[in-house]
Amino acid sequence: MSETKMMRPPMEVQYREELEALAQRDTARKPIGWKLSPQAVKTFILGSKQPIPYGDGEITIRKKYYGNDALIERCIVTLAGNRGLMLVGEPGTAKSMLSELLSAAISGCSTNTIQGTAGTTEDMIKYSWNYAMLLDRGPVKEALVPAPLYVGMEKGILTRFEEITRTPAQIQDSLISVLSDKVLNVPELGDGGLLFAKQGFNVIGTANTRDKGVNEMSSALKRRFNFETVLPVREVALEKQIIMQEVEKLTKANQIEMSVDESAAEVLASTYHELREGVSSMGHQIDRPSAVMSTAEAVSVFYQTMMSAYYYGDSRISMDAMVQNLVGAVAKENGDDLPKVRSYFQTVIRDKSAKEGGIWSAYYEAKKYLG
């Protein structure tokens, strides 16, 4: 399938040129099995200040992850070591994106992935069999269907394990011996059944803190990972920038010819930021909703609002539509959340509307949609 037809191309396809440019210029030492050096991986994720030569021209490496640069450095160093990397955090904090970027840069492949669910079984992680061939030829290597962990070990690439805590604990634990000994035994294959991991293999897990307690990880497994807590963005200006950048990407991909309204993005970024932090820029104390107030949610609310303006409106973003979409995003799990947002509008947005006027007033007027 060509890149243009994919709804969401993997990172190594999306950023193919940047990766090639970095690889060509990469003179630093690489850990065995890595496509790029740690320095180049860092540049790929955090961006370059200056353009670097590529082909006949040059290319600027874009910054792909905003927030804590030190966290990226720790992740890279962890993956070059003996431990797996576990990214934990609230939903929508770009954990999966970060794990894809790391895999694409380090192994050139971000699709070697286990999707953790309540129904994940050990054979979805390690290997299963082509039963027709198994019956025909018995347990031979050709009849074995490798799963992502097997593939990672065999090829010496990273294996991603998404939403690990959604997976039953006993299934999670099947990783323990592999992470320690870096060897996987396939008893059916007899003496030839030992698969030793090639250099370059490691595991990046992601876990959602909202799932805490669903399938708590055993301490034995925890010991085999370094944990990195990915926190939501702490600055409104940065959050606004992320919203605008991500929405622009989405509109471009979906051929929506409408420019991103910066002031509307600021209103939304500030709303999400203040509701998440529990305090407004003017000092009001705010009751925090229990719903996830992530940047990813804000992007989705903004994009929906743009789509409704593009397809059903006059291509101008409306505060009424934005508040309606906000209601949809907030009132999911807990009935108490909507009154909290209402009270936020009645205090913070009211005061901002009085002070700033303009779009804030329109936003305040739209409070009627909060019920």
Place this chain on the structure above:
Amino acid sequence: MERVLRGEEISRLMDATCSLSGKVFYFPVRHHSPACSFHLEKVMEAYQPDVILIEGPDNANDLIPDMTDETTQAPFCIYYSYRDKKGLISEEKGDYRCYYPFLDASPELVALRGGKAKRVPTMFCDLPFEEILIAEQEGMGLRKQDEKNSYNDDAYLAENSFIAGVVERSGLRSFEEFWERHFEMEGLVEETREFLSDMLYYCVLSRANTAVSILREDGCLAREAYMREQIKKACETHAKVLVVCGGFHVAGLADPKDWLLRPDEVEENAEKQMLPEARKAIGGDLFGKKIPEGLLVREDGKKRHAIDEQDKGVYLMSYSMEAADRLNGYCSGMPHPMFYQKVWEGLHAEEATPEKVYEQELLQFLVEVGKRVRQKEGYPSTFDEICAMTMGLNLARLRGKPFPGVHELTDAVLSNYVKGEYQLATDRPMRVLRERLTGNRIGKLTENAKLPPLCSDFEKLCRTYHLDIHATTKKELTLSLFSKKRHREISAFLYRMEFLGTEFAVRRKGPNLRQRKDRNLIREIWEYSYKPQVSSVLIESSVYGGTLEEACRSLADRYFMEETDAGVASTLVVRMFEMNLGFGNAGIWEKLCGIIQESEDFFSLSQTFSNLGMLIDMKELYGYEVNLEPVRDLVVQKLLALLGHLINVKDEDAQKVLEALKELYRIFLRNDMKEEREYFIEILSKMRDEADLNALLSGGVNGLLFAYGEVSNEEIANTTQGYLLASGEKAGKAANFVKGLFYVARDVIFAWEGMIDMLDDFLRRTSYEEFLVVLPQLRLAFSFFTPAEMDRLAAKVAKKYGLRQSEFESLKAVSADEYAYGKALEERILSALA
């Protein structure tokens, strides 16, 4: 340091200020920086000065022998105080104080000790403390409204837009990481001349980007004028003068003619030598035709003021690493003092190299933190420690640093020791690391040192209040709290001594505000005695302040900032009230409101509510001005929000809930709380309808609704009867119900006659065993009545049994055995008659 820019003037400045053959050698420092001290030692050796001038208020010169005494151990500080009786600073005629802390790695202390070792005279050369204050504008420098003002100029180096820009461009997290990388680490491997050149270059750029108005308003120019005079004087009598001062001042002390190029000397291509971002950062013309005013501006020295000796004080005090940590908000020197202390010690070990020292410290801290965490949590393992060490080393390589520093250590602990999501429950490794990086060392002064001011303050107050501290025998003191202001002052003084943990005084009787008991008492009886331990605790506490009030306040603030439970925090507010500390610190209210806002614990909030309510009631009596009402109203809102969830409260907690409900009832009687009252009544009504509501609470809720007039006599009667008619185990609930009812609305028994009949009937039907079960609760229920009400009640009961009140009162109580015998006899007679 990265060569962002090199100008000819920097080398000229180096020649003018840091030449080993020069008359004056200006050594630029940052407070507490081991790298600066490391090179300072080398310069002292190579330059061989005849005199060393050190930046610091010169009224501390007499303390230098004590500071360099072999038995004095850092950390310690110079404590300066000034009482502005003449109003030279402002019309307010306030009291001022500041601290000048010293660690082993402080270049100023290294210079003092080095001078003593080489028998070279050393002296401070800045304006005396009070003159600095006079030269400063309100709210600037040492006149900032901080709890603890520190004498140092590091803020100039850390806080301006140029530095912020450089830090951001370098991709580092903070100024501290920038400083550590370029000066503490790279600086150590550089030659001294190169290090000094980097320091000057950096400091000159900082100065060029500081507005002249700031230099003037915070007294910087006046101080430099004085320092120039002192340097000039020293030059008259000495051949080689070493000046150890904040790097920021070098460009203000040296003569600009000696190093700045004249416009006609500037080469045409000078600007082209600069990188574009550097040109932008420094305003474009630092070394061009337009010289920043900050580098040229000078003020003339001013005449000193005549100040009474008794109005100024300067003492040595022991200090703690904790107080010296920049991260604790005292803006003094550098963060992580223990880490850099260890680096400093390491640098003086045999065959030490900077790389070895830093790597050794990384290992040492990882092992120490690992051990401490393991004792409690069972992890991290040795393998974790190995992985953390590897990570620290690799992070330094990835970041292009010469060796791992504090930031790599922190990252290694965070990644390898914190298991699971980083949050309060898992952050112990990081807390332990922070403690270790700060250190808990407390300095020690030579025995000859003058007493610290806190001890003097204690002695002065004892004299003022006529308290005998010359004997160790116990004395008693009775204080009439509400009739004599002086007695209230003494009470606050004794509470302060108690708060500091001196064991100087114990309160034997009197209102107990912390437990909200005995509030009707109007006298306090204290027992006090002086023991040597009192002095030692005061000396230790002197790190918190120079007066009792200041020490208690900063200690209370510290406890407060660490507190997360609203109830405990409000008890701290009560203690501050007892000590009459005032509540001027807005940070405390902000923190308290934050804790309350976060809290979901009804009991903790109700404790807060009761505490604040009590203080609001008492503040007039004590004559203390404190605006607690807004905080109390915030608690009310939170309590209302949580009330609905209290249906199935446990028996042991029900009483606390009831107390909170009663207080809320009282508050909501206010006219301005109509909306809250209505909401409260709505919640109470909902609670009343709950079948599973705890009996005690049910009694209380019914009583409150009765008091509000929301429930009629009949409804109360029906509900009460429902409980009283129950039998067996449920009979216990009846007593609880009655207790709850009487606790909040005991007048119901007088408002409705049927209540006494109902209770009488209940008691008559109750078996002896059942009676013993309910007796304690019933006793408690009737304990809420005042003696007059008990008489009234007794009269009603007497009338019911056809007795006059006097006859009723003359009845003697029978023993339990007699009662049981009488009751059994009555039953037999009745059955025989039947």
